């Protein structure tokens with residue numbers, strides 16, 4: 586069994602991008618591998634969060650994991666801050682990273698662009714992500730395409746640690762979906778669909794009611810012309826919608842193109858909305874059941890206990906290798 590680790594930030598309402606790019610692979614991998622899936626609250630606070638909203642979103646993301654099909658008896662589901670070793674290894678990894686490599690991270694550049702003041706946490710966030718992965722010696726990290734660069738940094742830090750302190754960390758591999766690795770914004774296909782985009786019409790939230798989904802898709806930007814053709818370079822907006830369609834309808838891109846050959850954007854968008862609704866409606870029903878039962882707190886406690894055992898063991902080993910004096914009886 587391989588070890589699999591991934592997380593999602595409770596920094597807003599989860600989107601179809603999070604679902605297609607990450608969560609669907611979580612569900613797939615839990616059947617064959619040893620999985621650790623976290624709500625990464627320590628990452629979310631790298632940009633300012635309202636405390637009450639952060640608490641609510643943390644519980645909501647955890648419930649969405651279960652609603653999406655993650656079985657807490659198969660995978661460890663927990664909140665990052667409940668396993669304290671993450672923050673501690675995060676600091677140790679920060680001391681191993683260089684300023685230059687952190688400055689090169691495109692997500693940092695994007696999120697800090699045009700801001701007068703940028704939090705230091707946003708800058709060092711990839712070292713905490715590296716700690717999240719390395720603390721379980723994870724082999725595989727299911728992520729969207731946007732996280733590839735952070736994973737590359739994790740691999741570099743693991744190599745550097747192994748070279749300086751002796752072979753210990755597993756070098757993790759990304760696990761990226763072939764279709765839907767980067768779901769783009771509905772209003773601008775040059776940007777990825779993102780839950781913190783202030784324009785709510787730019788993303789489909791997993792908890793959007795069916796009529797809101799229909800409205801957002803009918804208003805989604807389309808390219809000039811009327812041909813439903815997958816051509817990301819020349820028709821980026823329609824290509825993005827075709828990718829979402831293929832995913833939600835379980836079809837290939839070519840099958841979608843063929844179905845709408847000569848029909849124009851109207852019928853294509855109408856059917857796309859129905860496919861998205863068909864995927865999200867049952868998920869929303871399960872979500873409501875989980876939230877009203879309160880069972881999520883027990884699931885998270887159990888998950889954190891199991892994860893802590895593995896994480897604490899790694900932390901002691903790492904500190905020993907780095908030369909820390911460990912407390913003795």
Ligand code: AQP
Pocket residue numbers: 592593594595596597600602603604605606607625727728729730731732765766767768769777778779780781782
């Ligand atoms: N648009 C996307 N397409 C494919 N995959 C995506 N992911 C996020 N957006 C897309 C994947 O979802 C996982 C969790 O991401 P995250 O929420 O921890 O952080 P993020 O990548 O920064 O996602 P957002 O929605 O853009 O959040 P904010 O707006 O708060 O920064 C990751 O595996 C990611 O690849």
